[in-house]
Amino acid sequence: MEDTALAEEMAQFARGVMSLSDVVSQQFELAEEINTLGFTENLLFQLDLGGNPGTDLKPLFSARDIAARENLLSALEGYAAGLAALGSGNSPEAIYAKMSGTAQGLKTLTSDSFSLSHSLSFLQSDQLVDDLGLFDQFFLLPERDRRLAPILDKGGKSLKKAALLLYFDIGATADQSGKCNFTVPANDLKADMSSLKLCRGGLRSIIATAVAFDVTVWKDRLAYMNSAGAGSAADRREAVTRLVGMQKLGQTIDKLLAETQSALIAMVAAHKTMEAAFGHDQTPSSLSAPLMASSRTLLFVDQATALSEKLQTVKSAIVELSANTSAVSAVQAVPQRTPQDDEEQQEMDK
Numbered sequence: 001m002e003d004t005a006l007a008e009e010m011a012q013f014a015r016g017v018m019s020l021s022d023v024v025s026q027q028f029e030l031a032e033e034i035n036t037l038g039f040t041e042n043l044l045f046q047l048d049l050g051g052n053p054g055t056d057l058k059p060l061f062s063a064r065d066i067a068a069r070e071n072l073l074s075a076l077e078g079y080a081a082g083l084a085a086l087g088s089g090n091s092p093e094a095i096y097a098k099m100s101g102t103a104q105g106l107k108t109l110t111s112d113s114f115s116l117s118h119s120l121s122f123l124q125s126d127q128l129v130d131d132l133g134l135f136d137q138f139f140l141l142p143e144r145d146r147r148l149a150p151i152l153d154k155g156g157k158s159l160k161k162a163a164l165l166l167y168f169d170i171g172a173t174a175d176q177s178g179k180c181n182f183t184v185p186a187n188d189l190k191a192d193m194s195s196l197k198l199c200r201g202g203l204r205s206i207i208a209t210a211v212a213f214d215v216t217v218w219k220d221r222l223a224y225m226n227s228a229g230a231g232s233a234a235d236r237r238e239a240v241t242r243l244v245g246m247q248k249l250g251q252t253i254d255k256l257l258a259e260t261q262s263a264l265i266a267m268v269a270a271h272k273t274m275e276a277a278f279g280h281d282q283t284p285s286s287l288s289a290p291l292m293a294s295s296r297t298l299l300f301v302d303q304a305t306a307l308s309e310k311l312q313t314v315k316s317a318i319v320e321l322s323a324n325t326s327a328v329s330a331v332q333a334v335p336q337r338t339p340q341d342d343e344e345q346q347e348m349d350k
Helices: 003-048 063-087 094-096 101-108 123-130 132-141 148-169 203-228 233-277 290-334 339-350
Strands: none
Touching: 003 063, 003 148, 003 233, 003 290, 063 101, 063 132, 063 148, 063 339, 094 148, 101 123, 123 148, 132 148, 148 203, 203 233, 233 290
C-alpha cells in the first residue's frame, strides 16, 4: 500500500478511537447526571410532603473508579495516535512523552475497578488488566524499534483486551444470568466479541436503575397529586410529560450504550484488518487486505461519529429535564383551592 494511503488509514483509525473514547468517558458522566437528577427530584418531593430527607448526594463512581477508566481510554488514544504518527512517517516521540502518567496508571489498574464479575471469572478479569502492560511497552520503545508491523501485531492483542474491559464494563441492562447457565462464567476471551455473553449489568444496569428511580419519583408525585388534589389538570399533564420523557430518555441512553459496545467490536475488527494489510508478509491471497482494512476502518469511524452526535442529543435532553425539574415540582406541590375552601376560610376569619 502506498505511504499516503497508509497514513490516511492510520489517521482515520485514530480519529475513530478518539471519538469512541470521548463517548465512553462522557457516558459515565451521564450516569452521574441522571443520578443527580433523580436525587434532586426525590429531595424536592420529600420536602413538599413535609419530610426531612437526607441531603447528601452519593456519587455512583469513586474517583478511583473513574481514574481507572480514564487511564484505559488514555492508553487507547495514545496507542492510536502513535499508529497515526508512524503511518505518516513521523516520530511518535512527542505523543509518547505525554503518556508517562498513563503508563504509570496502567500499572496500578486492578480488575475490581471495573464491572466485570457478572460476566467473567476473577482469573479472567485479572488477565485482562495484567495484559494491558503491553501498551506500556509501546510508549517506551526506542526509536529503532518503532516499526509498524510488529507494533500492530502486538498492539492488536492489547487493544482487544482494552475493548473487552470496556465491553463487559458497559454490560447489559438487566439480569440475564439465565443465559449464563454456569457457576463460573465461561466466556472465551479469544472468541469473537459479538458471541460473548453478558450475564448481568454494568454501566447499562446502573443507568437503568437511576432512570427507574427518577421515574418512580414522578409516579409517586402523580399519585400524591391525585389523592391530595394538588395541582391543576395542566400541572398533571406536565408531570405526565416529564414522566414519559424520562422513560424515553432511558431507552435512548440504553440504545446508545449498546451501540457503543458495537463500536468497540468494530474497532477491534478494523485493527485486525489493518494487521493483515500492513503485516510482515503480503501473500497473493491477502492482496485485498488493504481494501478490506479501509472498509472496516470507515465503518468503525462512521459508528464512532454517529455515537458522538447521539450523545450530544442525550446531553441536551438531560439539561432540559434538569431545567424543568424545579418549576414543575414547585407548581405541583401547591394544592388547588376551591370556592368552598374560600368560604370556609372566611367563616374562620370572622
